Amino acid sequence: MTLTITDLACRRGQITVLRGVSLSVAAGEALVLRGPNGAGKTTLLRTLAGLTPPIAGTVDPDICAYAAHADGLKGQLTVAENLTFWASIFGTADIAPAVAAFDLAPLLHRRAADLSAGQKRRTSLARLPLTGRKVWLLDEPTVSLDAANVALFGRAVAAHLGTGGSAILATHIDLGLPDVRTLDILQFAARHAAPVTDDPFAEALE
Numbered sequence: 430m431t432l433t434i435t436d437l438a439c440r441r442g443q444i445t446v447l448r449g450v451s452l453s454v455a456a457g458e459a460l461v462l463r464g465p466n467g468a469g470k471t472t473l474l475r476t477l478a479g480l481t482p483p484i485a486g487t488v489d490p491d492i493c494a495y496a497a498h499a500d501g502l503k504g505q506l507t508v509a510e511n512l513t514f515w516a517s518i519f520g521t522a523d524i525a526p527a528v529a530a531f532d533l534a535p536l537l538h539r540r541a542a543d544l545s546a547g548q549k550r551r552t553s554l555a556r557l558p559l560t561g562r563k564v565w566l567l568d569e570p571t572v573s574l575d576a577a578n579v580a581l582f583g584r585a586v587a588a589h590l591g592t593g594g595s596a597i598l599a600t601h602i603d604l605g606l607p608d609v610r611t612l613d614i615l616q617f618a619a620r621h622a623a624p625v626t627d628d629p630f631a632e633a634l635e
């Protein structure tokens with residue numbers, strides 16, 4: 430099993446959004462989070478990524494790579510410089526596989542700030558394999574991608590699963606993945622004030 434979570438409770442600001450969350454993803458498996466707008470999909474992914482401390486339960490952010498809504502690119506750097514920066518952070522020697530997987534060769538010397546929305550997204554998603562992390566946490570990863578690039582991303586996720594990785598996704602798009610389970614997170618809904626925390630970062634990171 431790549432990731433197992435038991436009895437997790439998650440907050441956003443002063444609200445407990447989810448409680449009693451238990452889930453697991455095995456090597457080679459993708460888990461799609463279901464639930465209407467506001468159900469807590471982003472909240473759960475942020476908590477698993479270590480961006481918001483859980484109220485109860487434990488997470489292991491060090492095995493996770495998180496692709497958030499924001500692209501997180503350094504606009505003044507080129508695509509190649511952004512990828513090289515991330516590779517150096519995560520100790521990955523070679524950016525070439527990520528460049529190939531996300532079809533970034535024609536964009537390598539363009540400034541990130543000058544890319545289209547879909548090109549920025551593709552560059553941002555290329556960070557995932559560069560992390561070398563087992564569990565990809567994906568929050569609406571296909572926003573701004575056209576059909577061809579949704580398919581490209583689906584192949585990149587499938588390749589990750591094929592090498593023993595796993596993924597937890599919030600998405601309304603079918604990525605054509607081979608082995609997908611779904612988890613309806615409404616069953617974990619909680620709506621009450623979160624306990625006051627003495628951790629100054631709990632709020633600062635919202």
Ligand SMILES: Nc1ncnc2c1ncn2[C@@H]1O[C@H](COP(=O)(O)OP(=O)(O)OP(=O)(O)O)[C@@H](O)[C@H]1O
Nearest residue numbers: 441442443444446465466467468469470471472635
């Ligand atoms: N910074 C915040 N402070 C307080 N509450 C917040 C904050 N951000 C989000 N929320 C609330 O937390 C709840 C869960 O939001 P979340 O973004 O996790 O839902 P979601 O399932 O990802 O929604 P969507 O499908 O619209 O992206 C919502 O009721 C939302 O209004």
